Amino acid sequence: MYFKKNFNKSFNILLLRILIIFVFILVSFFIIIPLLPLFLKSFSDNKNNFIGLENFINYIQNPSLTQSFINSLKVAITTTFFSVLIGFIYAYALTRTRLPLKKFFNTFSLFSLYIPPLAVAIGLIYIFGKQGLITQGFFGTIPGFDINLYGFNGIIIGEIFYCFPQALIILVSALNLSDQRLYEAAESLKASPLRKFLTITLPNIKYGLMNSIFICFILSFTDFGVPKVVGGNFNVLATDIYKQVVGQQNFAMGATISIYLLVPSILAFLIDKNFQKNEASLISGKSIPFKPRKNLIVDSIMFIFCSLILILVIGVFSSIVLASLIKIWPYDISLSLQNFRFSNVAGNGYEPYFNTVFMSIYTAIFGTIFVFFTAYLVEKFKPLKKIRMLIYFFSTLPIAIPGLVLGLSYILFFNKPSFSVPFLDFQIFNPFSLLYGTMGILVLANIIHFFTVCFISATTTLKQIDKEFEEVSESLKVPFYKTFLRITIPLSLPTILEIGSYYFVNSMITVSAIIFLYPAKIPVSSVSIVNMDDAGDTASAAAMSTLIVLTSLFVRLIYEFTSRNVSKKSSVWINPLET
Amino acid sequence: MIKKEGSFKYLEIKNISKNFGETFVLKNIHLDVFKGEFLCLLGPSGCGKTTLLRIISGLERQTNGDIVQDGLLISNSPTEKRDFGIVFQSYALFPNLNAKQNIAYGLENKKINKKEIEKRTNNLLRLVGLEKYSDQFPSQLSGGQQQRVALARAMALSPGLLLLDEPLSALDAQVRSKLRNEIKLIQKKLNLTTIMVTHDQTEALSMADRVVVMERGHIAQIGTPFELYENPITPFVADFIGKMNLLKGKYDKKNCVFYYLNNRFLISQNTEYSFLENCLLGIRPEDIEIIKFRKNIEKEENILRVKIKEITYLGTIFRLTVVLESKLEENIFVDVISNQVISNNLKIGDFIDIKLKKEKIKLFESNL
Structure with missing residues (x-):
């Protein structure tokens, strides 16, 4: 008979399995498991006695709390409608018309991505607030106009600022996938412009459209920053949670409201996921990109529309900067840098700012490594299919977990030194509790909070890299990790840099995930904006906002510069392969 | 089965099956590959040929069956422990490495010193004729050059077995025929056992020592190109390798006569067909003669009077599509050398007599 060589299971496959299981444990402990104490808490009173649905019943019976739920829905639906509409028109102008100054409009449209929603709200105060530029008619030079900023109006305007660029990014990439040949075929069949729009354009972008609706809904339903600053007496779920937890130390009710916030988000997430499942590309690899024709009327209308949007965005940003530089708005409008001292506010000076910068740097570094490696293990290998599918699912989930809910669940999970096993008198040490009270927990919360977008972008890139590279390496007896380092990375x-800069910018501007988590000895700037604004020191809040925006923009510039160098270097091999 | 002089079974595929859930992709495949042989797996898309290749490489795992390579049972060995080199249809060249680095990729992982790697890489570059292009990145190379880099990379570790997965299908016709010869030359020079997957019968016939024709997950026939063309054992093989007219009729075994509608054809007596009654008569287009102007037609055998429906010019030959008046929907193809068509002034609508060469007629079991 044949000499049977006794091959042990290959070391590489074993290593791969261990890594996949390791990553599975990490994502479970960082994403899913922390939600459990939150659920438990919502069924308990503040002394940890199980009380069943009592919290939920109390909630429904409290008219002011139920009003918040309705308010949140109102805000989310209105914001989603306008953000997607404006985003769509703007995206259409960028991709399907001969809009003049397209590059300029393209670059500056995403400007508000670098402004924390909190700062947007502060900017709005200086434009539309009681002493705002427009309300007072530019310090009384022209008749004023009051839009009644505090409340629903202010929240909607702020949220649209926040959500519009998110919708725009998705819709631009959806509209960019076009096939000139389809339009030419339709034209040869004498289809009207409306018919072409309804039968070609719309079906092609329906997945992008649905996805942008989902993103805008979740962001505006769960946002904390804008309603905190300009909400006035108009309560929403997010501000309620904050009040319950920070104001009244009522964790049980905070957890209960979190569930009310979480459930619609998860529902929207599942609807979107189910919808995207059917996605099949209508655009083949051989398609010819759409080339818009000149149309004076459409192009001019679009130009006016896009200019208006940009004026608003730049207006809000300028008012933040201006507010930070003016001594005492509106009484002494001479310029000074005194607001940048931060000395009279809680006495923390520049500490929160530098803490935030370091937190963002750590988030960018560790987040990028973790997210890319997770996506790589999920996308490129065959073993443990079910576990990889679970990792994938868990990784897409954080987008539906509101920052406040994530923060609250992290407190409840990470501050426990040990877990008790139900029905058994047995305690297990919680190693993750070591992170509690350190910068580590802030970094971790940020990594998970923004995980989904980074994960999807890493997965998309990895999908585009020929799967046969791994197979070739196997046939050449080169272990997978060498190919990972030498080829895949x-x-x-370009995507890795993009993820890093995304993590950095978002960690700079975020408030919701860390407001419950930051240890007293590590103050962070976005929280100090909230506190300064609460204390009525709006000018210092504006100054801190300015610092955050400028830092984000600076990092983004570094990113643009580096990625341009990278692409120059790699242009030799990025040219599409001739087949 | 043919066993070549002095060669031994290098690779034995024993009863390999593969199914994805309920659907069978491969069913009980038995196949021996001899040392130094060039074997082609040929078949239409979906016949399982690529799956079989991937199972041999370990990139896919069989549901049942064994593989023995060079006396070693490798059925469950991981890919990296198997001894083979592979070239994919897409080549899968690493885009950020130049030609030389691509070829050296596998060598660098071995504990070989730099000088040796350099020497071997240069030898391989020379072997595939790309010495001048060693510093070029894949995107700077033509399709044919990329293909050669992929080939050199696959041979870098001096594997005992070379696997080629549709290696030429992404190339244009001229480059393809040039590379066919080159691959064949290199393969013979190194006496490298090679298995190539292709759906292109010309490619298979021109390159392979033996061809395995596959159909829906099983092997339809194995043989040399000549055997397959001359003696196909099923109508599928007959029509897949070249072109064959298949006429459905009845066979009278005793008198060696085949009845097609109201025509009768004499079949060569030296051929034994075990089946009876309903069967298919097969004849290749080039084995049909036109006898338009011959006299005493009545005395000739196997004659049909047909009408010309279409004339297609194919260079040295014309392919005529002809039909019987009694069965207009069944096309019969006849290949005629161009001169004959021109000098006889054949036109669409003309009636001609055709003769099926008796000794070239094949009969197949009809499973329709």
């Missing part, structure tokens, strides 16, 4: 470098 260099080919993904």
Whole structure:
């Protein structure tokens, strides 16, 4: 008979399995498991006695709390409608018309991505607030106009600022996938412009459209920053949670409201996921990109529309900067840097700012490594299919977990030194509790809070890299990790840089995930904006906002510069392969 | 089965099956590959040929069956422990490495010193004729050059077995025929056992020592190109390798006569067909003669009077599509050398007599 060589299971496959299981444990402990104490809490009183649905019943019976739920829905639906509408028109102008100054409009449209929603709200105060530029008619030079900022109006305007660029990014990429040939075929069949729009354009972008609706809904339903600053007496779920937890130390009710916030988000997430499942590309690899024709009327209308949007965005940003530089608005409008001292506010000076910068740097570094490696293990290998599918599912989930809910669940999970096993008198040490009260927990919360977008972008890139590279390496007896370092990472470098900069910018501006989590000895700037604004020191809040925006923009510039260098270097091999 | 002089079974595929859930992709495949042989797996898309290749490489795992390579049972060995080199249809060249680095990729992982790697890489570059292009990145190379880099990379570790998965299908016709010869030359020079997957019968016939024709997950026939063309054992093989007219009729075994509608054809007596009654008569287009102007037609055998429906010019030959008046929907193809068509001034609508060469007629079991 044949000499049977006794091959042990290959070391590489074993290593791979261990890594996949390791990553599975991490994502479970960082994403899913922390939600459990939150659920438990919502069924308990503040002394940890199980009380069943009592919290939920109390909630429904409290008219002011139920009003918040309705308010949140109102805000979310209105914001979603306008953000997607404006985002769509703007995206259409960028991709399907001969809009003049397209590059300029393209670059500056995303400007508000770098402004924390909190700062947007502060900017709005200086434009539309009681002493605002427009309300007072530019310090009384022209008749004023009051839009009644505090309350629903202010929240909607702020949220649209926040959500519009998110919708725009998705819709631009959806509209960019077009096939000139389809339009030419329709034209040869004498289809009207409306018919072409309804039968070609709309079906092609329906997944992008649905996705942008989902994103805008979740962001505006769960946002904390804008309603905190300009909400006035108009309560929403997010501000309620904050009040219950920070104001009244009522964790049980905070957890209960979190569930009310979480459930619609998860529902929207599942609807969107189910919808995207059917996605099949209508655009083939051979398609020819759409080339818009000149149309004076459409192009001019679009130009006016996009200009208006940009004027608003730049207006809000300028008012933040201006507010930070003016001594005492509106009484002494001479310029000074005194607001940048932060000395009279809680006495923390620049500490919160530098804490935030370091937190963002750590988030960018560790988040990028973790997210990319997770996506790589999920996307490129065959073993443990079910576990990889679960990792994938868990990784897409954080987008539906509101920052406040994540923060609250992290407190409840990470401050426990040990877990008790139900029905058994047995305690297990919680190693993650070591992170509690350190910068580590802030970094971790940020990594998870923004995980989904980064994960999807890493997965998309990895999908585009030929799966046969791994097979070739196997046939050449090169272990997978060498190919990962030598081939996969260099080919993904543009995306890796993009993820890093996304993590950095979002960690700079975020408030919701960390407001419950930051340890007293590590103050962070977005929280100090909230506190300064609460204390009525709006000018210092504006100054801190300005610092955050400028830092984000600076990092983004570094990113643009680096990625341009990278793409120059790699242009030799990025040219599409001739087949 | 043919066993070549002095060669031994290098690779044995024993009863390999593969199914994805309920659907069978491969069913009980038995196949021996001899040392130094060039074997082609040929078949239409979906016949399982690529799956079989991937199972041999370990990139896919069989549901049942065994593989023995060079006396070693490798059925469950991981890919990296198997001894083979592979070239994919897409080549899968690493885009950020130049030609030389691509070829050296596998060598660098071995504990070989730099000088040796350099020497071997240069030898391989020379072998595939790309010495001048060693510093070029894949995107700077033509399709044919990329293909050669992929080939050199696959051979870098001196594997005992070379696997080629549709290696030429992404190339244009001229480059393809040039590379066919080159691959064949290199393969013979190194006496490298090679298995190539292709759906292109010309490619298979021109390159392979033996061809395995596959159909819906099983092997339809194995043989040399000549055997397959001359003696196909099923109508599928007959029509997949070249072109064959298949006429459905009845066979009278005793008198060696085949009845097609109201025509009768004499079949060569030296051929034994075990089946009876309903069967298919097969004849290749080039084995049909036109006898338009011959006299005493009545005395000739196997004659049909047909009408010309279409004339297609194919260079040295014309392919005529002809039909019987009694069965207009069944096309019969006849290949005629161009001169004959021109000098006889054949036109669409003309009636001609055709003769099926008796000794070239094949009969197949009809499973329709």
